[in-house]
Amino acid sequence: MLLGYARVSTADQNLEAQRTALMEAGVDPARIYTDTMSGAKAERPGLAEMMRSLRPGDVVVIVRLDRLGRSLLDLLDLVRRIERAGAGLRSLAETLDTTTPTGRLLFHLFAALAEFERGLIRERTMAGLAAARARGAKPGRKPVLSPDRLALAKLLWSNPAVPISQICSEFRVSRRTLYRELGPRTGQD
CATH class of the missing domain: 1.10.10 (Arc Repressor Mutant, subunit A)
Incomplete structure:
Protein backbone atom coordinates (compact mmCIF):
# COMPACT_ATOMS: atom_id res chain seq x y z
CA MET A 1 0.00 0.00 0.00
CA LEU A 2 1.20 3.52 -0.74
CA LEU A 3 1.31 6.02 2.13
CA GLY A 4 2.08 9.67 1.48
CA TYR A 5 3.81 12.19 3.69
CA ALA A 6 3.73 15.95 3.09
CA ARG A 7 5.15 18.75 5.22
CA VAL A 8 5.36 22.51 5.08
CA SER A 9 7.32 24.62 7.54
CA THR A 10 4.78 27.35 8.30
CA ALA A 11 1.02 27.79 8.33
CA ASP A 12 1.46 30.39 5.55
CA GLN A 13 2.59 27.65 3.18
CA ASN A 14 0.18 25.33 1.40
CA LEU A 15 0.21 21.53 1.40
CA GLU A 16 -2.00 21.23 -1.69
CA ALA A 17 0.78 21.01 -4.30
CA GLN A 18 2.39 18.14 -2.37
CA ARG A 19 -0.97 16.41 -1.82
CA THR A 20 -1.75 16.67 -5.54
CA ALA A 21 1.64 15.23 -6.54
CA LEU A 22 1.19 12.35 -4.08
CA MET A 23 -2.30 11.56 -5.42
CA GLU A 24 -0.96 11.66 -9.00
CA ALA A 25 1.64 9.10 -7.88
CA GLY A 26 -1.20 6.80 -6.80
CA VAL A 27 -1.50 7.57 -3.08
CA ASP A 28 -5.04 7.37 -1.72
CA PRO A 29 -5.93 10.81 -0.23
CA ALA A 30 -7.00 9.09 3.01
CA ARG A 31 -3.45 7.70 3.32
CA ILE A 32 -1.64 11.05 3.13
CA TYR A 33 -0.19 12.20 6.45
CA THR A 34 0.73 15.84 6.90
CA ASP A 35 2.56 18.19 9.22
CA THR A 36 2.80 21.96 9.32
CA MET A 37 6.02 22.54 11.22
CA SER A 38 9.75 22.67 10.78
CA GLY A 39 11.41 19.46 9.69
CA ALA A 40 13.97 20.10 12.44
CA LYS A 41 11.32 19.23 15.05
CA ALA A 42 11.83 15.67 16.23
CA GLU A 43 8.18 15.17 17.18
CA ARG A 44 5.93 15.59 14.17
CA PRO A 45 2.44 14.16 14.79
CA GLY A 46 1.65 13.33 11.16
CA LEU A 47 4.99 11.59 10.67
CA ALA A 48 4.59 9.67 13.94
CA GLU A 49 1.10 8.51 12.93
CA MET A 50 2.36 7.42 9.51
CA MET A 51 5.27 5.50 11.07
CA ARG A 52 2.84 3.69 13.43
CA SER A 53 0.62 2.68 10.50
CA LEU A 54 3.47 1.20 8.39
CA ARG A 55 3.13 -2.47 7.50
CA PRO A 56 5.48 -4.80 5.61
CA GLY A 57 5.24 -4.12 1.88
CA ASP A 58 4.08 -0.51 2.28
CA VAL A 59 5.85 2.27 0.40
CA VAL A 60 6.15 5.79 1.84
CA VAL A 61 5.88 8.32 -0.98
CA ILE A 62 7.23 11.86 -0.56
CA VAL A 63 7.54 14.71 -3.04
CA ARG A 64 11.15 15.58 -2.06
CA LEU A 65 13.60 14.19 0.47
CA ASP A 66 13.73 17.48 2.37
CA ARG A 67 10.03 17.09 3.20
CA LEU A 68 10.85 13.98 5.24
CA GLY A 69 13.99 15.13 7.07
CA ARG A 70 16.00 18.33 7.40
CA SER A 71 19.41 16.74 7.78
CA LEU A 72 20.95 13.75 6.11
CA LEU A 73 21.37 12.05 9.48
CA ASP A 74 17.70 12.56 10.33
CA LEU A 75 16.70 11.29 6.91
CA LEU A 76 18.90 8.21 7.22
CA ASP A 77 17.40 7.40 10.61
CA LEU A 78 13.85 7.71 9.27
CA VAL A 79 14.59 5.52 6.24
CA ARG A 80 16.13 2.88 8.49
CA ARG A 81 12.99 2.93 10.64
CA ILE A 82 10.85 2.59 7.50
CA GLU A 83 12.97 -0.35 6.33
CA ARG A 84 12.78 -2.03 9.78
CA ALA A 85 8.99 -1.92 9.40
CA GLY A 86 9.41 -3.86 6.15
CA ALA A 87 8.45 -0.86 4.04
CA GLY A 88 10.21 1.20 1.40
CA LEU A 89 10.59 4.86 0.47
CA ARG A 90 9.95 6.59 -2.85
CA SER A 91 10.90 10.22 -3.43
CA LEU A 92 9.31 11.69 -6.54
CA ALA A 93 11.73 14.60 -7.17
CA GLU A 94 14.93 12.61 -6.63
CA THR A 95 13.53 9.46 -8.30
CA LEU A 96 14.81 7.47 -5.34
CA ASP A 97 12.99 4.21 -4.58
CA THR A 98 14.42 1.96 -1.86
CA THR A 99 12.21 -0.90 -3.05
CA THR A 100 14.57 -1.35 -6.03
CA PRO A 101 18.20 -2.51 -6.00
CA THR A 102 19.37 0.76 -7.58
CA GLY A 103 17.42 2.81 -5.04
CA ARG A 104 18.89 0.85 -2.14
CA LEU A 105 22.38 1.33 -3.58
CA LEU A 106 21.88 5.09 -3.87
CA PHE A 107 20.51 5.26 -0.37
CA HIS A 108 23.47 3.32 1.03
CA LEU A 109 25.81 5.70 -0.81
CA PHE A 110 24.05 8.58 0.98
CA ALA A 111 24.50 6.72 4.28
CA ALA A 112 28.21 6.13 3.62
CA LEU A 113 28.73 9.79 2.75
CA ALA A 114 26.95 10.85 5.94
CA GLU A 115 29.14 8.54 8.04
CA PHE A 116 32.25 9.89 6.31
CA GLU A 117 31.10 13.46 7.01
CA ARG A 118 30.51 12.64 10.70
CA GLY A 119 34.04 11.23 10.91
CA LEU A 120 35.55 14.33 9.31
CA ILE A 121 33.63 16.62 11.68
CA ARG A 122 34.82 14.58 14.67
CA GLU A 123 38.46 14.70 13.49
CA ARG A 124 38.31 18.47 12.92
CA THR A 125 36.70 19.00 16.33
CA MET A 126 39.33 16.92 18.11
CA ALA A 127 42.16 18.70 16.24
CA GLY A 128 40.67 22.09 17.10
CA LEU A 129 40.37 21.18 20.79
CA ALA A 130 43.97 19.90 20.86
CA ALA A 131 45.22 23.10 19.20
CA ALA A 132 43.26 25.23 21.68
CA ARG A 133 44.71 23.29 24.62
CA ALA A 134 48.22 23.69 23.17
CA ARG A 135 47.64 27.46 23.14
CA GLY A 136 46.65 27.31 26.82
CA ALA A 137 42.91 27.62 26.31
CA LYS A 138 40.53 25.58 28.39
CA PRO A 139 37.76 24.49 25.99
CA GLY A 140 34.34 23.73 27.36
CA ARG A 141 31.95 25.38 29.74
CA LYS A 142 33.09 28.06 32.09
CA PRO A 143 33.42 26.85 35.67
CA VAL A 144 30.24 27.14 37.72
CA LEU A 145 32.17 28.33 40.75
CA SER A 146 34.68 31.16 40.62
Missing part, protein backbone atom coordinates in the same frame (compact mmCIF):
# COMPACT_ATOMS: atom_id res chain seq x y z
CA PRO A 147 38.04 30.47 42.30
CA ASP A 148 36.94 32.43 45.41
CA ARG A 149 33.62 30.60 45.68
CA LEU A 150 35.36 27.27 45.06
CA ALA A 151 37.79 27.96 47.92
CA LEU A 152 34.87 28.75 50.25
CA ALA A 153 33.02 25.61 49.12
CA LYS A 154 36.17 23.55 49.85
CA LEU A 155 36.31 25.02 53.34
CA LEU A 156 32.67 24.10 54.02
CA TRP A 157 33.22 20.70 52.35
CA SER A 158 36.05 19.88 54.75
CA ASN A 159 33.70 20.32 57.72
CA PRO A 160 31.60 17.13 58.06
CA ALA A 161 29.13 19.02 60.29
CA VAL A 162 27.98 21.10 57.29
CA PRO A 163 25.40 19.09 55.29
CA ILE A 164 26.10 18.65 51.58
CA SER A 165 22.57 19.85 50.81
CA GLN A 166 23.35 23.13 52.60
CA ILE A 167 26.54 23.63 50.56
CA CYS A 168 24.63 22.92 47.34
CA SER A 169 21.92 25.36 48.33
CA GLU A 170 24.40 28.06 49.37
CA PHE A 171 26.30 27.91 46.07
CA ARG A 172 23.26 27.09 43.92
CA VAL A 173 24.84 23.97 42.42
CA SER A 174 23.75 20.37 42.15
CA ARG A 175 25.33 17.56 44.17
CA ARG A 176 26.82 16.26 40.95
CA THR A 177 28.58 19.57 40.31
CA LEU A 178 29.84 19.68 43.88
CA TYR A 179 31.21 16.13 43.68
CA ARG A 180 32.84 16.86 40.30
CA GLU A 181 34.57 19.95 41.68
CA LEU A 182 35.50 18.65 45.13
CA GLY A 183 35.65 14.86 44.92
CA PRO A 184 34.24 12.37 47.42
CA ARG A 185 33.51 13.32 51.01
CA THR A 186 33.36 11.02 54.00
CA GLY A 187 30.33 11.25 56.29
CA GLN A 188 27.98 12.33 53.49
CA ASP A 189 24.36 13.19 54.21
Whole structure:
Protein backbone atom coordinates (compact mmCIF):
# COMPACT_ATOMS: atom_id res chain seq x y z
CA MET A 1 0.00 0.00 0.00
CA LEU A 2 1.20 3.52 -0.74
CA LEU A 3 1.31 6.02 2.13
CA GLY A 4 2.08 9.67 1.48
CA TYR A 5 3.81 12.19 3.69
CA ALA A 6 3.73 15.95 3.09
CA ARG A 7 5.15 18.75 5.22
CA VAL A 8 5.36 22.51 5.08
CA SER A 9 7.32 24.62 7.54
CA THR A 10 4.78 27.35 8.30
CA ALA A 11 1.02 27.79 8.33
CA ASP A 12 1.46 30.39 5.55
CA GLN A 13 2.59 27.65 3.18
CA ASN A 14 0.18 25.33 1.40
CA LEU A 15 0.21 21.53 1.40
CA GLU A 16 -2.00 21.23 -1.69
CA ALA A 17 0.78 21.01 -4.30
CA GLN A 18 2.39 18.14 -2.37
CA ARG A 19 -0.97 16.41 -1.82
CA THR A 20 -1.75 16.67 -5.54
CA ALA A 21 1.64 15.23 -6.54
CA LEU A 22 1.19 12.35 -4.08
CA MET A 23 -2.30 11.56 -5.42
CA GLU A 24 -0.96 11.66 -9.00
CA ALA A 25 1.64 9.10 -7.88
CA GLY A 26 -1.20 6.80 -6.80
CA VAL A 27 -1.50 7.57 -3.08
CA ASP A 28 -5.04 7.37 -1.72
CA PRO A 29 -5.93 10.81 -0.23
CA ALA A 30 -7.00 9.09 3.01
CA ARG A 31 -3.45 7.70 3.32
CA ILE A 32 -1.64 11.05 3.13
CA TYR A 33 -0.19 12.20 6.45
CA THR A 34 0.73 15.84 6.90
CA ASP A 35 2.56 18.19 9.22
CA THR A 36 2.80 21.96 9.32
CA MET A 37 6.02 22.54 11.22
CA SER A 38 9.75 22.67 10.78
CA GLY A 39 11.41 19.46 9.69
CA ALA A 40 13.97 20.10 12.44
CA LYS A 41 11.32 19.23 15.05
CA ALA A 42 11.83 15.67 16.23
CA GLU A 43 8.18 15.17 17.18
CA ARG A 44 5.93 15.59 14.17
CA PRO A 45 2.44 14.16 14.79
CA GLY A 46 1.65 13.33 11.16
CA LEU A 47 4.99 11.59 10.67
CA ALA A 48 4.59 9.67 13.94
CA GLU A 49 1.10 8.51 12.93
CA MET A 50 2.36 7.42 9.51
CA MET A 51 5.27 5.50 11.07
CA ARG A 52 2.84 3.69 13.43
CA SER A 53 0.62 2.68 10.50
CA LEU A 54 3.47 1.20 8.39
CA ARG A 55 3.13 -2.47 7.50
CA PRO A 56 5.48 -4.80 5.61
CA GLY A 57 5.24 -4.12 1.88
CA ASP A 58 4.08 -0.51 2.28
CA VAL A 59 5.85 2.27 0.40
CA VAL A 60 6.15 5.79 1.84
CA VAL A 61 5.88 8.32 -0.98
CA ILE A 62 7.23 11.86 -0.56
CA VAL A 63 7.54 14.71 -3.04
CA ARG A 64 11.15 15.58 -2.06
CA LEU A 65 13.60 14.19 0.47
CA ASP A 66 13.73 17.48 2.37
CA ARG A 67 10.03 17.09 3.20
CA LEU A 68 10.85 13.98 5.24
CA GLY A 69 13.99 15.13 7.07
CA ARG A 70 16.00 18.33 7.40
CA SER A 71 19.41 16.74 7.78
CA LEU A 72 20.95 13.75 6.11
CA LEU A 73 21.37 12.05 9.48
CA ASP A 74 17.70 12.56 10.33
CA LEU A 75 16.70 11.29 6.91
CA LEU A 76 18.90 8.21 7.22
CA ASP A 77 17.40 7.40 10.61
CA LEU A 78 13.85 7.71 9.27
CA VAL A 79 14.59 5.52 6.24
CA ARG A 80 16.13 2.88 8.49
CA ARG A 81 12.99 2.93 10.64
CA ILE A 82 10.85 2.59 7.50
CA GLU A 83 12.97 -0.35 6.33
CA ARG A 84 12.78 -2.03 9.78
CA ALA A 85 8.99 -1.92 9.40
CA GLY A 86 9.41 -3.86 6.15
CA ALA A 87 8.45 -0.86 4.04
CA GLY A 88 10.21 1.20 1.40
CA LEU A 89 10.59 4.86 0.47
CA ARG A 90 9.95 6.59 -2.85
CA SER A 91 10.90 10.22 -3.43
CA LEU A 92 9.31 11.69 -6.54
CA ALA A 93 11.73 14.60 -7.17
CA GLU A 94 14.93 12.61 -6.63
CA THR A 95 13.53 9.46 -8.30
CA LEU A 96 14.81 7.47 -5.34
CA ASP A 97 12.99 4.21 -4.58
CA THR A 98 14.42 1.96 -1.86
CA THR A 99 12.21 -0.90 -3.05
CA THR A 100 14.57 -1.35 -6.03
CA PRO A 101 18.20 -2.51 -6.00
CA THR A 102 19.37 0.76 -7.58
CA GLY A 103 17.42 2.81 -5.04
CA ARG A 104 18.89 0.85 -2.14
CA LEU A 105 22.38 1.33 -3.58
CA LEU A 106 21.88 5.09 -3.87
CA PHE A 107 20.51 5.26 -0.37
CA HIS A 108 23.47 3.32 1.03
CA LEU A 109 25.81 5.70 -0.81
CA PHE A 110 24.05 8.58 0.98
CA ALA A 111 24.50 6.72 4.28
CA ALA A 112 28.21 6.13 3.62
CA LEU A 113 28.73 9.79 2.75
CA ALA A 114 26.95 10.85 5.94
CA GLU A 115 29.14 8.54 8.04
CA PHE A 116 32.25 9.89 6.31
CA GLU A 117 31.10 13.46 7.01
CA ARG A 118 30.51 12.64 10.70
CA GLY A 119 34.04 11.23 10.91
CA LEU A 120 35.55 14.33 9.31
CA ILE A 121 33.63 16.62 11.68
CA ARG A 122 34.82 14.58 14.67
CA GLU A 123 38.46 14.70 13.49
CA ARG A 124 38.31 18.47 12.92
CA THR A 125 36.70 19.00 16.33
CA MET A 126 39.33 16.92 18.11
CA ALA A 127 42.16 18.70 16.24
CA GLY A 128 40.67 22.09 17.10
CA LEU A 129 40.37 21.18 20.79
CA ALA A 130 43.97 19.90 20.86
CA ALA A 131 45.22 23.10 19.20
CA ALA A 132 43.26 25.23 21.68
CA ARG A 133 44.71 23.29 24.62
CA ALA A 134 48.22 23.69 23.17
CA ARG A 135 47.64 27.46 23.14
CA GLY A 136 46.65 27.31 26.82
CA ALA A 137 42.91 27.62 26.31
CA LYS A 138 40.53 25.58 28.39
CA PRO A 139 37.76 24.49 25.99
CA GLY A 140 34.34 23.73 27.36
CA ARG A 141 31.95 25.38 29.74
CA LYS A 142 33.09 28.06 32.09
CA PRO A 143 33.42 26.85 35.67
CA VAL A 144 30.24 27.14 37.72
CA LEU A 145 32.17 28.33 40.75
CA SER A 146 34.68 31.16 40.62
CA PRO A 147 38.04 30.47 42.30
CA ASP A 148 36.94 32.43 45.41
CA ARG A 149 33.62 30.60 45.68
CA LEU A 150 35.36 27.27 45.06
CA ALA A 151 37.79 27.96 47.92
CA LEU A 152 34.87 28.75 50.25
CA ALA A 153 33.02 25.61 49.12
CA LYS A 154 36.17 23.55 49.85
CA LEU A 155 36.31 25.02 53.34
CA LEU A 156 32.67 24.10 54.02
CA TRP A 157 33.22 20.70 52.35
CA SER A 158 36.05 19.88 54.75
CA ASN A 159 33.70 20.32 57.72
CA PRO A 160 31.60 17.13 58.06
CA ALA A 161 29.13 19.02 60.29
CA VAL A 162 27.98 21.10 57.29
CA PRO A 163 25.40 19.09 55.29
CA ILE A 164 26.10 18.65 51.58
CA SER A 165 22.57 19.85 50.81
CA GLN A 166 23.35 23.13 52.60
CA ILE A 167 26.54 23.63 50.56
CA CYS A 168 24.63 22.92 47.34
CA SER A 169 21.92 25.36 48.33
CA GLU A 170 24.40 28.06 49.37
CA PHE A 171 26.30 27.91 46.07
CA ARG A 172 23.26 27.09 43.92
CA VAL A 173 24.84 23.97 42.42
CA SER A 174 23.75 20.37 42.15
CA ARG A 175 25.33 17.56 44.17
CA ARG A 176 26.82 16.26 40.95
CA THR A 177 28.58 19.57 40.31
CA LEU A 178 29.84 19.68 43.88
CA TYR A 179 31.21 16.13 43.68
CA ARG A 180 32.84 16.86 40.30
CA GLU A 181 34.57 19.95 41.68
CA LEU A 182 35.50 18.65 45.13
CA GLY A 183 35.65 14.86 44.92
CA PRO A 184 34.24 12.37 47.42
CA ARG A 185 33.51 13.32 51.01
CA THR A 186 33.36 11.02 54.00
CA GLY A 187 30.33 11.25 56.29
CA GLN A 188 27.98 12.33 53.49
CA ASP A 189 24.36 13.19 54.21
